[in-house]
Amino acid sequence: MIKPQGIGMTSQRTRDRLVQRLRAEGIRKPAVLDAIGATPRHLFVDEALASRAYEDTALPIGLGQTISQPYIVARMTELLLEVSPGKVLEVGTGSGYQAAVLARLVDKVYSTERIEELASQARQRFRKLGYRNVRVQHSDGTWGWPQFAPFDAIIVTAGGEEIPQALLEQLAVGGRLVMPLGGRTRQTLVTVTRTPTVYERVDLEPVVFVPLIGDAG
Numbered sequence: 001m002i003k004p005q006g007i008g009m010t011s012q013r014t015r016d017r018l019v020q021r022l023r024a025e026g027i028r029k030p031a032v033l034d035a036i037g038a039t040p041r042h043l044f045v046d047e048a049l050a051s052r053a054y055e056d057t058a059l060p061i062g063l064g065q066t067i068s069q070p071y072i073v074a075r076m077t078e079l080l081l082e083v084s085p086g087k088v089l090e091v092g093t094g095s096g097y098q099a100a101v102l103a104r105l106v107d108k109v110y111s112t113e114r115i116e117e118l119a120s121q122a123r124q125r126f127r128k129l130g131y132r133n134v135r136v137q138h139s140d141g142t143w144g145w146p147q148f149a150p151f152d153a154i155i156v157t158a159g160g161e162e163i164p165q166a167l168l169e170q171l172a173v174g175g176r177l178v179m180p181l182g183g184r185t186r187q188t189l190v191t192v193t194r195t196p197t198v199y200e201r202v203d204l205e206p207v208v209f210v211p212l213i214g215d216a217g
């Protein structure tokens with residue numbers, strides 16, 4: 001029997017339309033657009049929301065959390081790729097979608113999630129979909145993941161008031177961190193690039209993320 005929603009909503013064509021839209025919105029790196037086009041976002045949300053998976057919008061993933069808007073995923077990924085990272089740390093696995101996009105572009109993704117249920121769901125997804133270069137840990141990511149530091153890039157997908165010190169320390173020289181910084185309801189997307197002598201911060205556009213909750217956040 002053909003499912004009522006049909007394959008149409010989740011087909012390659014639907015995904016390609018999202019890619020076109022992101023391009024129109026200013027995402028330029030072909031590698032990033034290709035990775036978005038190749039990642040089945042509908043498998044990272046609840047089945048009931050699958051038909052909306054290729055809209056450029058954040059969607060609820062339960063437990064008060066959200067899967068980020070594709071534009072933001074693409075934008076943050078572009079900013080990270082500017083330093084050609086091999087090893088990336090993500091704070092806030094959530095659905096696992098951002099990690100899955102990164103997994104197509106870098107050697108290894110280490111992702112931390114403070115909600116155990118989300119961490120284990122994401123792990124199952126990666127196993128089922130055959131992502132072998134993503135490792136998920138249930139932990140407070142404001143402490144980073146010291147065992148695998150330093151990281152060439154660090155992406156924080158929840159908004160905090162300040163950058164956790166541990167993350168700055170675990171950023172490799174030449175590496176870059178990208179994170180929403182600000183209050184609980186609104187933040188500014190910020191990049192921090194570590195040079196041999198300083199951390200260079202650049203403030204970019206306004207964004208809206210769920211809060212970073214942690215000891216060092």
Ligand code: SAH
Nearest residue numbers: 067092094095098113114141157212213214
């Ligand atoms: N990158 C995700 C977006 C997740 S929303 C995706 O692609 O779907 C942000 C996530 O950060 C939530 O799941 C939340 O539980 C998690 N989070 C918040 N504070 C955290 C912390 N201190 N350590 C790890 N994860 C945290």
